[in-house]
Each structure stands twice: as C-alpha cells, then as structure tokens.
Amino acid sequence: MNTVHELIDEIDHGSMPDAERRKVLLAATGVLGGVGLLAAAYPFIASLEPSARELAQGGPVLSDISTLAVGELRTVAWRGKPVWLMRRSDEMVHALQQPNPALADPLSKRSEQPASCVNATRSERPELLVAVGICTHLGCSPVLHLDDGALNAELHAPGGFLCPCHGSRFDLxxxxxxxxxxPTNLEIPDYRFTTATTVQIG
Ligand code: FES
Structure with missing residues (x-):
C-alpha cells in the first residue's frame, strides 16, 4: 500500500491517473473536514464536561416555588435524598419564633445547616422550610402532621413532623x-434563591 508521502509525490508529479487522483483528493478533504469539525466542536464539548461531572456527583437542583401553597410540602430529589420544600403560614412562623422548652436544640447548635439558617425558623425566608426529609435517628422519613392534637400541644404550633419508625418528633x-x-435536628441543605420564586438546592 502507498504511504501518504508516496501518494503526494504521485499527485505532484502527475504520474497518477485522473480518476485515482480525484479519489485521493476526496479522501484527504474528508479527513481534513473531520479534523475541522472536531476543532470547532471542542469548545462545545469542553463546556459540557463540568455539567456532566456535576450531574454524576448530584449537582444543584432548581425548584419553582411559585405554585407552592401555604401548608403544602413538596419533595424533590437531591443527591439521592428527599429534600422538603414547605410554605409555612404566618401562624406557623409565629409559633416557631416563640421559645419552646420541649425542643432539644432550639438554637441548632448541634445540628447541620448553612450559617444563613441559624435562626428560629432555620431558613433564609421565614415562610419557606427547606430540609432533608430523613430522620436523624436511623434514616426513616418523618411525616407531616397538621391536625395531631398531641403533637401540636407539645410543639405549641399548628403542625409538626412525626417519624413513624421510633416516634421522633420535629417542629416545622x-x-x-x-x-x-x-439525636439532632433535621439537616438543612445548602440552598439559595436564584429568582424570587426559584430555589436552587446544592
Ligand atoms: S428512624 Fe426516626 S425515630 Fe428512629
């Protein structure tokens, strides 16, 4: 088989038949075109790499809260965990802001949350709860109760969360x-508002 140099020599010296020369030139054009396409596509491919990496690691998740009603709890998946988004009523927020001796860690000193959420509502905006919905005992999923008289009396609030596995209770x-x-409060993940009605978790 001829080497590339030999083929170029034959083309240069006109020793190659016209039909053969046309085939060689077409093949060369195809190869160069492919290289050009790859070069043009590289910035686009490179721009995709971080996103693919983020997806593999469980990148940020966006949630539109414009349709989240008062008292409604929505669950979104983030890094394989259920993350709750709940819009609290004014009455719920007011209750959270009152001292309650029944709480084990009312100031969240032993719990996981971003610095911006070290406050009575453990949130950036008082009305919106964002929390990992996994019990800090053995990982069951607590359930929202809004009409449980005993729970409400203990929490001095119109609602709370009850873990069905071993009875741990959490306020809103x-x-x-x-x-x-x-042993600790529910985890609050890192999150931020990207618009007035969009929350980015992670
Ligand atoms: S897993 Fe929730 S109380 Fe045990």
Whole structure:
C-alpha cells in the first residue's frame, strides 16, 4: 500500500491517473473536514464536561416555588435524598419564633445547616422550610402532621413532623424534641434563591 508521502509525490508529479487522483483528493478533504469539525466542536464539548461531572456527583437542583401553597410540602430529589420544600403560614412562623422548652436544640447548635439558617425558623425566608426529609435517628422519613392534637400541644404550633419508625418528633423548622431517639435536628441543605420564586438546592 502507498504511504501518504508516496501518494503526494504521485499527485505532484502527475504520474497518477485522473480518476485515482480525484479519489485521493476526496479522501484527504474528508479527513481534513473531520479534523475541522472536531476543532470547532471542542469548545462545545469542553463546556459540557463540568455539567456532566456535576450531574454524576448530584449537582444543584432548581425548584419553582411559585405554585407552592401555604401548608403544602413538596419533595424533590437531591443527591439521592428527599429534600422538603414547605410554605409555612404566618401562624406557623409565629409559633416557631416563640421559645419552646420541649425542643432539644432550639438554637441548632448541634445540628447541620448553612450559617444563613441559624435562626428560629432555620431558613433564609421565614415562610419557606427547606430540609432533608430523613430522620436523624436511623434514616426513616418523618411525616407531616397538621391536625395531631398531641403533637401540636407539645410543639405549641399548628403542625409538626412525626417519624413513624421510633416516634421522633420535629417542629416545622425540623427541630427535634427532647427524649426521642433522633439525636439532632433535621439537616438543612445548602440552598439559595436564584429568582424570587426559584430555589436552587446544592
Ligand atoms: S428512624 Fe426516626 S425515630 Fe428512629
């Protein structure tokens, strides 16, 4: 088989038949075209790489909260975990802001949350709870209760969360009560508002 140099020599010296020369030139044009396409596509491919990496690691998740009703709890998946978004009523927020001796860690000193959420509602905006919906005891999923008289009396609030596995109880900011198996408050993930009605988790 001829080498590339030999083919170029034959073309240069006109020793190659016209039909053969046309085939060689077409093949060369195809190869150069392919190289050109790859060069042009590289910036686009490179721009995709971080996104693919983020997706593999569980990148940020956006949620539109414009349709989230008061008292409604929505769950979104982030890094394989359920993350709750709940819009609290003024009454709920007011209750969270009152001291409650039943809480084990009311100031969230032993709990996981971003610095911006170290406050009574454990949130950036008082009305919106964003929390990982996994019990800090053994990982069950607590359930929202809005009409449980005993729970509301303990929390001095119109609602809270009850873990069905071993009975841990949390207020509407994810703060755990004393003397239950769960050792800490529910985790609050990193999040921020990208628009007035869009939350980015992670
Ligand atoms: S897993 Fe929730 S109380 Fe045990």
């Amino acid at each position: 900011a994810g703060r755990v009560v004393k003397n239950v198996p769960a």
